[in-house]
Amino acid sequence: MLDIRFDNVTIIDGTGKPGFLGSVGVRDGRILEVGSFEGRAKETLDASGLCLMPGIVDNHTHYDAQVTWDPYCNPSPLLGVTTLVMGNCGFTIAPCHPSDRDITMRNLTQVEGMSIDALKEGIDWSFETFPQYLDMLEAKGVGPNVCCFVGHSSVRTYVLREDAATRAATPEEVKQMRAVVVEAMEAGACGFATTRYPGHNGEHGIPMPSRLADDAEMLTLSGALKDVGRGILMMTKSFDMPISTIEKLCAEANRPYIIAALLHSHLDPNKTFADLSEIKAAQSRGNRLYGAVSPCPLNMDFSFHSPYPLEGFACWHPMMDLSIEAYKEALADPAFRKAFMDELNSGEVKVFSGEWDKVYVAQVASTANISLEGKSIADLSEVSQKAPFDFMLDLALEENLDTMFTATIMNSDEDAVGKMMCDENAIISLSDAGAHLTFLCDAGFGLHVLGHWARDKRIMPLEKAVHKLTLEPAKLFGIKNRGYIGPGAWADLLLFDPKVVGRGPSHRLHDLPAGASRLTTPSVGVHGVWINGHKVADGDGLVNGALLSGQVIREYADAH
Ligand SMILES: [Zn+2]
Incomplete structure (x- = not known):
């Protein structure tokens, strides 16, 4: 017997092919059947008028600290996200020597707009190394499925300690950092993330440690992924950094490279398009660069x-x-x-x-x-x-x-943003969920793409929008058996009403540790979110108590 069956639902399966009316059957956390089939289920949902798609894969989040006290990573699952990637820009909390916890938290306070009181009261520090961090998350349980980058700033602090934000590394230190990156990759990191962006500062305006890395360090650490033979690289670059600099790193590692943050500015309206055409040229040379673009106006x-x-x-x-x-x-x-x-x-x-x-x-x-x-x-x-x-x-x-x-x-020029989102080498990204909590909340970026961009603005068919939010990032990161609706895939599902789907206006809550505040956004038109076959949210919020049905993803497809 099936656990759940969805009947009379429009299935948008994540591959980009046209939606079709049918049924979906789920058993033991996986999708068993799709289309027209017999078989009873413990729970049958008549989903007439609704669409069923794979859960959203959010490839740019910063839940690394929050997930240790809030395993649900609120509010992402409420907004249709079933798998998220943490550690973007290299702002992780692992590895971390016990005596460097304070500086790690103080850096996050500044760069990620997180309350220091919330971090001090909230973070569970039952780890020191990156593998121990993943083990801890696994032991505690997670709401959504999580993928973790190993973060350059944490790796640098781990090896250079108090010098991490003040000087270049010695060749010996670079070698040690590389070993830490390899260790993290072998334990199940999804890749290596860094930042060069001058606006990324820790307390007192001290640069985030990765900004001190010289070319040799950048090349060596990116190149660590070549030895491992898998994983993805990501960097938040400075606005004026040429794409060719990143192409060299990409070529050295022979791994895909995500370049953030391609945001449109009226001061130089052609800049993001120039970057995208350089990315295209790099692709034609066999260097797999991708531009991370945001579907949201950057409100702060x-x-x-x-x-x-x-x-x-x-x-x-x-x-x-x-x-x-x-x-x-x-x-x-x-x-x-x-x-x-x-x-x-x-x-x-x-x-x-x-x-x-x-x-x-x-x-x-x-x-x-x-x-x-x-x-x-x-x-x-x-x-x-x-x-x-x-x-x-x-x-x-x-x-x-x-x-x-x-x-x-x-990103206030909608024509420009729409054009960027449709670029063949753009990935839809930059929700920054879990960060800048006091400034913004774009965790509902996926619902915004479905409603605002696909339905209202018609920049792409709904099926294409779903593909770009699900199977495309899942493939890019090598996340196996997720991002599509098909027999054998994990049952990560989002049931929604295409006529009204979207995100509501953001508002402030005071529910972080120590009573600190964060902005959050409600979903609109979401009828249910399932993670590994378990319903975790409906239109009103989390359901099923504190069920933690997510997985810490540690195994990835090698070749993609
Ligand atoms: Zn970020």
């Missing part, structure tokens, strides 16, 4: 306590190491304000591009200012007759830096 909520969108500016850098008093003085200083505006107007692409009509006052700290909420800095600056940056800083200073702003900082 921030205050001037930690204004992540501005931290990529060179002039902001010294600000991050100041005492709070000196920092406030600097914010008030006309010379600093001028330096910032000069850098902003230099034409160089940065995360924040000065579109003041897309920066809003989200929440004021003082009731006297309540009338400012929901208004744009552009409009308020006109009324106040102050320059936009002056208006914003004056307001923040008046409110002891507690004012919350929200800004659409990149």
Whole structure:
């Protein structure tokens, strides 16, 4: 007898072929039959009018810390994600010497917008090495299926200790790092991830350790995957880093390489397309480069306590190491304000591009200012007759830096974003789920693709959108028997109403350890999410108590 059968459902199987009406039967966590077949089930669902697709594979998340206290990785499974890849950009928590825990947490606080109190109270440190981390996750159980990158910054800190963020490595240290990467790959890492992006800083603006790596270190560590013969490489690059630099690393390792973050900026509207055409040229030379593009406008909520969108500016850098008093003085200083505006107007692409009509006052700290909420800095600056940056800083200073702003900082040109998503070498990515918790929540990126892009904007057929969210990333990462609906595949399934599917507006919850806050997003049109044959969520949230039906994925297909 089957465990579940879905009847009268439109099956969109992940391969990209047209959807078809039929039934799907599940037994022992796997899909047994698809199409038209006999056989009773313990549970039969008449899913008329709904679509059934493989669960979404989210290839860019940062749940490495959160998963140790919240094995469900909220809110991703509620938003249709059944498999997620952690450790992107190389921001992992393993390996980690016990005495380096504090610096690891402090780095995450800054770069990932995670509360230090939440990390201190929340992280389970019952591991030191990367293999022990995977063992721990497996022993504790996970909600979704998880794949883990071994992260460059953690590997570097593990070997160079307190020097990790200050200097180049010696050849001997590079050799040791390579051994740590190989050990992690042999234990079941899905690949090696790093960042070179100047906006990625730890506490006090200290660069994330991987940014200190020289060419020899980059080549040697990427090349470790050649020895192992499998795995994927990923890097978040600086906006001006040429694709050819990454192509060399890709060629050395002879492994696929995901390049993040291809976000569209109105300051240089052709840049992402130039990168994509270089990626195409590299592909034609046999070097498997892929561009990670986001289907979401990059919206960020921030205050001037930690204004992540501005931290990529060179002039902001010294600000991050100041005492709070000196920092406030600097914010008030006309010379600093001028330096910032000069850098902003230099034409160089940065995360924040000065579109003041897309920066809003989200929440004021003082009731006297309540009338400012929901208004744009552009409009308020006109009324106040102050320059936009002056208006914003004056307001923040008046409110002891507690004012919350929200800004659409990149990817706001929908025509451009749609075109990027359709590029043959683009992978749909960059949800950043689990990170920037106080700034944004794009964990519902997949539902946004299905509703906004496929149904409303019609940039691609629904079947193609499903393929790009499921089988395409599963294949790229070598994740076996997932990402499609077919006999033998794991029963990772998303049942949804194609007429209304999408993501709702984000809102703030205070449910992290130590009462810290995070933004979250509700699903729209989701009727059920199953992971390895177990229903874990419906449209209202998690179901079945604390059932942990996910797997820590440690075995991957070699050749792809
Ligand atoms: Zn990231």
